[in-house]
Amino acid sequence: MSASLAERARSGDRRALARLLTEVENRTTAGEQALRALYPLAGRAHLVGVTGAPGSGKSTLVAALTGKARAAGRAVAVIAIDPSSPITGGAILGDRVRMQIHATDSDVFIRSMASRGHAGGLAASTVAAAAVMDAAGFGLIFIETVGTGQSEVEVAAIADTTVVVQAPDMGDEVQAIKAGLLEVADIVVVNKSDRPGADRAAAQLRAMLTVGAHSDRAAGDRPRPKRPEVLLASALTGAGVPELLGALDRREAVHRAAGADGGDAALKRAEAQISGILAQRVAAQLREPARAAQRATTLAAVAAHEIDPFSAADRLLELLRADRAED
């Protein structure tokens, strides 16, 4: 049944695509089977991560970019993530509010996702959802993170291009040289450029973010800081949006030129996906009834400080290995 769901999603059935995304999000067996079928067909889309503080204008900017990309004839998908309540598990997914102008365009597909306890600014199934949209033929996919602070950098590990959105009044030059979010940006956008102070903020960011890039003579093999482009835009008036889309198009061209393996971004994404699935598989195996007693004993021993968590993890891994050897 799910094979046909994947097939229908591929052939443009939006209802099937939506339903499939639910299966993937809920990590069902049907979702996993569909992903196995679709994964070889993905890898063609440009995945653009959009991140930044709450209220910096990410959703409005994504809506404006989507409008320009549609005018250029591209099919656009958006995954917009908002946080789940750590108390009740509920969530308010409000990013569509800024994007409703595209609601009835059949070549725009917007999907909200709750983070469901996943830290780092994304949901656990975000990459998988993007792969489904990719296989369904969307060539440009925006992944909008939850409103982030200084260090939710996970999106950079899964996107081809990472855009960090800043509002004009986000702080002084010291903020611009702090480690974290700004370091992973390929493009920094000072949004709300219609407001006072935007030019100055952009100038400060440019000055500070290019400092390291010119003084890395002794870096050797150490990873070097990126040299992000700093652009001004106003999602409200549309100023600077075509230039931003142009910058994204150039990045996409570079990726295409990097070849079929997609280069570093694709490798990083593969690693992020596999490590997530590995952790999930190990946890699932440990939850199996046959291991429940061992697991409970080990947890209790750590809680009582009788053994340390490292030894506990080693013990549980050894348990899985021993069971495998018996099979």
Place this chain on the structure above:
Amino acid sequence: MTDRPLKVLIAKPGLDGHDRGAKVLARGLRDEGFEVIYTGLRQTPEMVVSAALQEDVDVVGLSILSGAHMTLLPKICAGLREQGMDDVLVTAGGIIPDDDIPALEQAGVSRVFGPGTTIREVAEFIRANVKRREV
């Protein structure tokens, strides 16, 4: 089916600009453990149907105070059916005269909640009436 959070779309069809009620309900349902997608003001029936489809929601909750409910709500129900989404629970709230309720129910609205309804009532109605959906 795994124990997943239910998804609710809260939409404001039509031209009235009063969405405090919709926001309070969205917030309340969040606290009841639902994943609530809010669309904002001034939605056409087509926009509501499209959002419900893309988000694959279990419930569509429509807040309307303009008096246009007899036009807009049946259109939304028909649109959902057209898209094969007849398994989606449709509820409404706002200022809707009792006399209009039978016709709205006939059109596909499962329940009309009037002023004074508690969040808990809405949440319990949803949990009791949401359909188990097959892939």
